[in-house]
Amino acid sequence: MTGQIDATAGDVVVLVGTTKGLFALTAGPDRARWAQAGPWFRGEEIYAAALDTRHARNRLLVGATSSHWGPSVYRSDDLGATWVEPEPETLGFPDHTGAAVAHVWQLQPAGEGQPDVVYAGVEPAALFRSDDGGVSFRLDETLWNHEHRRQWQPGGGGLCLHTVIPDPDGGPRLGVAISAAGFYRTLDGTTWEAANAGIRAPFLPEPTPEFGQCVHKVDRHPSEPDTLFLQHHWGVYRSDDFGGQWREIGADDLPSTFGFPVVADPNHPGTAYVLPLTSDEFRCTPDARLRVYRTTDGGDTWQALEQGLPQENAWLTVLRDGFAADAFDPAGLYVGTRTGDVFASPDAGASWRELARHLPPVLCVKTAVLR
Amino acid sequence: MRQDGGASLKVVVRLASALRPHAGGAPAVDLDLPPPVTVGAVIDALAAAHPAVGRRLRDEAGAMRRHVNVFVGADNARDLDDLRTVVPEGADVAVLPAVSGG
Numbered sequence: 001m002t003g004q005i006d007a008t009a010g011d012v013v014v015l016v017g018t019t020k021g022l023f024a025l026t027a028g029p030d031r032a033r034w035a036q037a038g039p040w041f042r043g044e045e046i047y048a049a050a051l052d053t054r055h056a057r058n059r060l061l062v063g064a065t066s067s068h069w070g071p072s073v074y075r076s077d078d079l080g081a082t083w084v085e086p087e088p089e090t091l092g093f094p095d096h097t098g099a100a101v102a103h104v105w106q107l108q109p110a111g112e113g114q115p116d117v118v119y120a121g122v123e124p125a126a127l128f129r130s131d132d133g134g135v136s137f138r139l140d141e142t143l144w145n146h147e148h149r150r151q152w153q154p155g156g157g158g159l160c161l162h163t164v165i166p167d168p169d170g171g172p173r174l175g176v177a178i179s180a181a182g183f184y185r186t187l188d189g190t191t192w193e194a195a196n197a198g199i200r201a202p203f204l205p206e207p208t209p210e211f212g213q214c215v216h217k218v219d220r221h222p223s224e225p226d227t228l229f230l231q232h233h234w235g236v237y238r239s240d241d242f243g244g245q246w247r248e249i250g251a252d253d254l255p256s257t258f259g260f261p262v263v264a265d266p267n268h269p270g271t272a273y274v275l276p277l278t279s280d281e282f283r284c285t286p287d288a289r290l291r292v293y294r295t296t297d298g299g300d301t302w303q304a305l306e307q308g309l310p311q312e313n314a315w316l317t318v319l320r321d322g323f324a325a326d327a328f329d330p331a332g333l334y335v336g337t338r339t340g341d342v343f344a345s346p347d348a349g350a351s352w353r354e355l356a357r358h359l360p361p362v363l364c365v366k367t368a369v370l371r
Numbered sequence: 372m373r374q375d376g377g378a379s380l381k382v383v384v385r386l387a388s389a390l391r392p393h394a395g396g397a398p399a400v401d402l403d404l405p406p407p408v409t410v411g412a413v414i415d416a417l418a419a420a421h422p423a424v425g426r427r428l429r430d431e432a433g434a435m436r437r438h439v440n441v442f443v444g445a446d447n448a449r450d451l452d453d454l455r456t457v458v459p460e461g462a463d464v465a466v467l468p469a470v471s472g473g
Contacts, residue, residue, distance in 0.1 A: 069427035100430030
C-alpha cells in the first residue's frame with residue numbers, strides 16, 4: 001500500500017470509496033484547488049470509509065471487501081502512508097451466531113463526547129461497536145437477537161445495516177437504518193425498538209407496518225438531534241422525536257421522492273439535501289439532469305440546485321452514501337456517481353464543479369476537516 | 372511434501388501473490404502435519420501460523436470463501452472431496468484466487 005494524502009490541519013479531505021479502491025480529494029478551507037490521491041486497496045470494494053478527527057488525531061478507517069479474500073477493516077494514522085489490519089480479526093461475528101460479515105457498510109465515529117467509540121454497520125444486518133477507536137469491535141447482541149430480525153428482508157444491496165446515528169452529546173440514544181427492515185432506535189443504549197410509524201410501505205400488505213420499510217438513508221443536525229431526515233424507497237420523511245413519528249415531506253416540490261441519499265446541513269437546522277432519481281423502476285436522474293434539492297424550512301419546500309451540474313444527457317445514479325457535507329459554513333457538498341464522477345459545491349449547493357471523472361463507480365463519499 | 376520420520380508430513384503450500392504480504396512475504400509456507408493430511412488440516416495449520424491469511428481463505432463461520440481455490444497437484448479440491456480431500460505424499464498444494472469477479 002503506497003501513497004499518502006498531502007494535506008495539513010484545516011484542509012478538507014473527501015474520501016471517495018469506489019468498487020475498485022479508495023481515492024481522496026483534498027483542498028484548503030477555500031475549497032478552490034483540489035488534489036487527488038490514491039487509489040488504495042486496489043481492486044477492492046470500499047463501501048465504508050471515515051476520517052476520525054477526534055482525539056486530536058487524524059485516523060482513516062476503511063471497510064474494504066475483496067471479491068476473493070473477503071472483507072476487512074483497516075486504519076491509518078498517517079493519512080494513508082501505512083495501514084494496519086490488527087490481529088486477531090477486528091470485525092467478525094462470534095462463533096455462536098454462525099454468521100459471517102459479507103460487507104462493512106458503515107464506519108461511524110460517535111460524537112466528541114465518546115472519542116473512542118466507533119460504530120460499524122455490516123451485512124448481514126448487524127451493529128458492531130468499538131471502544132478503542134476502531135481497533136477492535138464487538139457485536140451488539142441485543143439488536144442481533146431482536147425478535148424482528150428473522151423477518152427482515154434484504155434490499156437490492158443485501159440485508160445491510162447501512163446507517164448509524166449516534167447521540168452527538170455522547171448519550172446512550174442511538175439509531176440505525178437497515179434495508180429492508182427500517183429505522184430502529186435505542187433510547188437507553190440497551191433496548192431496541194422499531195421506529196417507523198408513519199412511513200408508508202407500498203410493497204407490503206399493511207400500508208404502514210411496524211417494520212419492514214426500505215429506508216435508504218437517515219441524517220440529522222448535531223444541534224437538533226431529535227430531528228431526523230429520512231430518504232425512503234417511497235418518500236422523503238422527517239421526524240421531530242428521533243423516529244417516534246414520521247411525516248412525509250417533499251411530495252409536492254420534488255420531481256420524484258425516490259432516491260438514496262439524504263444529507264442534513266451541518267450548520268443550519270432545518271436545511272437538508274436530497275438527490276432524487278426518477279423512480280424505483282428507473283434509477284437515473286430525472287430528465288437526464290443532475291439536480292440536488294435543498295430545503296431550508298424543514299422539508300416544507302424544496303429548491304433545485306443545478307448551477308455547474310450536468311443538465312443534458314446526464315443519466316446518473318447516486319447511491320445512499322454517495323453524498324456528503326463538510327463542516328464549513330457554508331457547507332461544502334460532495335456527490336459521487338455510479339459512473340465515476342465527483343461533483344463539489346463550496347457554497348451549500350449554490351454552485352458546483354466537477355472534481356473528478358472516470359473514477360470507478362462510487363460507493364461512498366465521506367468528508368472531514370483535518371485536525 | 373515429504374515423509375518426516377513417519378511422524379509427520381511436511382507440506383509446502385504455495386501462496387497467491389496477494390496473500391504473500393500476509394505471510395511475511397514468503398511465496399510458500401512449510402507446514403509439518405500428522406498424517407493423514409487433508410486440505411482442511413492444511414488450511415487450519417496455515418491459518419494458525421498466519422491468521423491474516425486464514426481469514427482471507429475462510430470466513431469467521433469457517434466456510435471457504437467462494438472465489439478461493441485450493442489445488443492439490445493439478446486438481447481443485449472442490450472437484451475432489453473439498454476440505455476432506457487427502458493430500459498425498461509428494462503433492463503440491465497451492466492457494467489461488469478463482470478466475471472470477473468484476
